[in-house]
Every structure is written in structure tokens, then in C-alpha cells.
Amino acid sequence: MKMKKQVAKLIEQHGTPLFILDHSKLRQNYRTFKKNLPRVQCYYAVKANNHPEIIQTLFLEGSSFDVASYNEFMQIYEYIKHFEEKDQEFFIWDKIIFSNTIKDKETLRKIKRYRPLVTFDNSDELKKIKTCCDTAGLILRLKVPDTGSQVEMSSKFGAEPGDADALIRQAHEEGLVIEGLSFHVGSQCTNFDNYTAALAITAEILHDARKKGYHLKFIDIGGGFPVPYDSQVPEFEKLANLINTECQRLFPADIEILAEPGRFLAATAATLITEIIGKSRRDGKIFYYINDGVYHTFSGVIFDHWLPNFTAFKNGPKEVCAVVGQTCDSFDKISQSVQLPNNLEIGDYLLTDNIGAYSIASSTKFNGFDGARIIHTNLKR
Numbered sequence: 221m222k223m224k225k226q227v228a229k230l231i232e233q234h235g236t237p238l239f240i241l242d243h244s245k246l247r248q249n250y251r252t253f254k255k256n257l258p259r260v261q262c263y264y265a266v267k268a269n270n271h272p273e274i275i276q277t278l279f280l281e282g283s284s285f286d287v288a289s290y291n292e293f294m295q296i297y298e299y300i301k302h303f304e305e306k307d308q309e310f311f312i313w314d315k316i317i318f319s320n321t322i323k324d325k326e327t328l329r330k331i332k333r334y335r336p337l338v339t340f341d342n343s344d345e346l347k348k349i350k351t352c353c354d355t356a357g358l359i360l361r362l363k364v365p366d367t368g369s370q371v372e373m374s375s376k377f378g379a380e381p382g383d384a385d386a387l388i389r390q391a392h393e394e395g396l397v398i399e400g401l402s403f404h405v406g407s408q409c410t411n412f413d414n415y416t417a418a419l420a421i422t423a424e425i426l427h428d429a430r431k432k433g434y435h436l437k438f439i440d441i442g443g444g445f446p447v448p449y450d451s452q453v454p455e456f457e458k459l460a461n462l463i464n465t466e467c468q469r470l471f472p473a474d475i476e477i478l479a480e481p482g483r484f485l486a487a488t489a490a491t492l493i494t495e496i497i498g499k500s501r502r503d504g505k506i507f508y509y510i511n512d513g514v515y516h517t518f519s520g521v522i523f524d525h526w527l528p529n530f531t532a533f534k535n536g537p538k539e540v541c542a543v544v545g546q547t548c549d550s551f552d553k554i555s556q557s558v559q560l561p562n563n564l565e566i567g568d569y570l571l572t573d574n575i576g577a578y579s580i581a582s583s584t585k586f587n588g589f590d591g592a593r594i595i596h597t598n599l600k601r
Contacts, residue, residue, distance in 0.1 A: 516583045
């Protein structure tokens with residue numbers, strides 16, 4: 221009842237759709253990550269949600285950042301541009317990584333002066349880095365198992381483990397420095413065997429490289445840390461315990477360990493309120509039309525394989541309904557199988573939680589519709 225009154229007040233003030241971002245939850249998620257993985261340096265994956273206030277909150281918490289583009293890099297740079305030059309250089313080296321394995325030449329030329337950490341996974345990328353950004357510290361990304369993850373990565377990214385030795389040697393011959401190894405087991409990974417396998421693969425390559433005189437210092441274990449979207453998702457604490465145990469067993473104490481959580485930090489920090497703007501019965505099923513959709517805040521349904529959730533503020537007999545978006549495109553169907561009261565009317569509201577990641581980050585203005593209004597709560601610590 222209390223939440224309903226709070227939401228009603230926000231709707232009265234701001235209208236709908238309303239994207240409510242709770243910064244206390246964002247901070248809680250960051251601290252949970254750090255508490256359970258004390259050896260791991262947390263690099264927030266900016267692509268999950270690059271909203272400026274999220275960056276600010278995590279910056280103040282002491283987070284590092286995983287960026288995929290020059291624009292994302294400059295978002296972080298805004299917070300350090302007033303630093304002394306040597307402090308800027310240290311922050312960029314210690315707290316920013318370009319984890320996109322393929323970077324265009326112009327981006328590489330722009331970041332050369334900052335001497336950043338960058339990832340790569342193939343010979344041609346090495347040659348490009350040599351030509352355009354030979355000041356960078358290199359992280360070799362490996363292909364690892366990602367079976368069962370919500371978004372798989374291995375089909376597009378990662379060098380075959382069998383090619384790692386040749387790529388490390390090539391980098392050395394080009395006068396470049398490989399600082400470490402990385403992998404990504406896929407986004408929303410609920411199959412923890414992926415981590416076990418990836419860590420074992422990485423450890424074998426690391427120890428072999430060190431025996432050959434290559435001074436690798438970092439291991440980047442990527443992202444994939446699962447969000448509790450439903451009760452079937454295994455607990456993060458269990459995964460953290462597994463990672464801690466394996467890292468202690470596999471890697472010497474002088475190896476720094478990085479990770480790139482995005483979804484884990486942002487997903488549960490936001491709630492969306494939408495309004496029913498239309499209702500019809502089609503082929504026996506109720507269709508609720510809302511003032512948002514897959515081209516806007518529910519873009520994760522398309523780009524992230526996300527299964528949305530809906531809760532009504534009104535009680536009534538439930539049945540399987542469809543919830544669809546406001547655009548004139550028939551593709552704009554958010555879900556065709558949602559248990560909702562059948563007595564909802566135009567002007568009623570629906571709530572969707574855990575929508576902080578891969579939502580507004582990929583929203584468009586298709587059909588001329590603006591995205592949800594973003595409201596921040598608990599900005600101050």
C-alpha cells in the first residue's frame with residue numbers, strides 16, 4: 221500500500237511512462253559485489269546503462285569502468301578531467317579498460333595519448349593497435365564456454381585458446397606489451413561450470429606464458445554475474461565462493477583480477493511504471509496496449525533476450541494476456557503470455573521491476589515517441 225501511494229504521487233508529478241532509478245540499490249549491488257569478491261576489482265560495464273547519474277554514483281563508490289567506445293570513455297573522463305595529469309594517467313590505467321575487442325582506427329588514435337588497457341583477440345587487431353595506439357597495454361581475450369547464458373559471446377569474441385601462444389608472441393615481436401588475459405562466459409550466466417572451465421583455460425595459458433618470460437599481470441573474468449530475475453536463478457554468493465576458491469587455487473597472489481559486471485549492478489536498481497492506453501480482445505485473448513514498448517524501455521526484449529515482468533495495481537480474476545507497445549509496428553509486442561487481471565481498464569498502471577540494465581541504454585525514438593521519464597531516488601549517500 222505504501223509503495224502504491226508513492227508511485228501514485230510520482231505519476232501525479234511526472235506522468236508516465238516513468239523509469240524510477242534507485243541509487244541506494246545501485247550502491248548496495250556494488251557493495252555486495254565487492255564484499256563477496258574482495259580480490260576482484262570491479263569495472264562497471266557502462267554499456268548496461270550509461271545514464272550519467274549511474275556513472276556518478278558508481279564513481280563516488282570507487283568503481284572502475286569497462287568502456288566499449290570513445291564516447292563511453294569520455295563519459296568517465298568528465299569525472300577526472302580536473303585531476304593533475306599524473307593522477308589522470310594513473311586513474312585511466314588503473315580504472316578503465318576498453319573491453320571491445322574490435323576498435324576502429326580513429327578511436328585508437330584518439331586514446332593513444334591516454335595509454336589505456338585494451339582487449340584484442342586476433343592478429344589483424346594487433347597490427348592495427350601497433351599502427352594507431354602502440355602506447356596501450358594489451359589484454360588477450362580468450363574464447364571460453366558460454367553454454368546456457370542468456371546472451372552468448374563466444375560466436376563473436378575471443379581467440380581460440382590454441383592460438384593464444386602465437387598471439388602473445390606476435391605482440392612481443394611487434395614491440396607491444398600484453399598485460400593479461402580475459403574472457404566472458406556470456407551475459408546472465410546461470411551455468412557456473414562455464415566459470416570453472418574458463419578459469420582453468422586461462423590459468424593454463426597464463427602459467428605457460430610466464431614460463432616463457434612474458435610478464436602477464438592481469439586476469440579479467442568479464443561479466444555474466446546473474447541477476448535474480450526469478451527464483452530459479454542460482455545465488456550470486458554461490459558463484460562468488462566458487463570464483464574465490466578457483467582464483468586462490470589457480471592464480472598466484474601477484475596476479476590482479478578484474479571483472480566487468482554491468483547487469484548485476486544496474487538491473488535491480490530500476491522500476492518502470494507504464495499506463496494502459498488501449499484494450500481489446502483479439503482471437504479470444506486480452507491485449508493491453510501500454511505507452512512504452514520494445515522500441516523504447518523494453519528494448520531488452522529484443523536485444524537482450526529478456527523476459528519482462530508485469531504487476532498490476534488492481535486485483536481481479538487473472539488470465540493469460542498480451543502486453544503490447546504503443547507504436548504502429550506489429551513487431552512491437554512485449555509479451556503475449558502474461559498472467560494479469562482481466563478487469564484492467566484504460567488509465568490503469570502496470571509495474572515492471574528489474575529493468576535497469578539493457579533497457580533505456582538501447583531505447584530509440586521510433587515513431588516519434590519519447591522514452592520514459594527518468595526519476596532518481598536516493599541520489600545522496
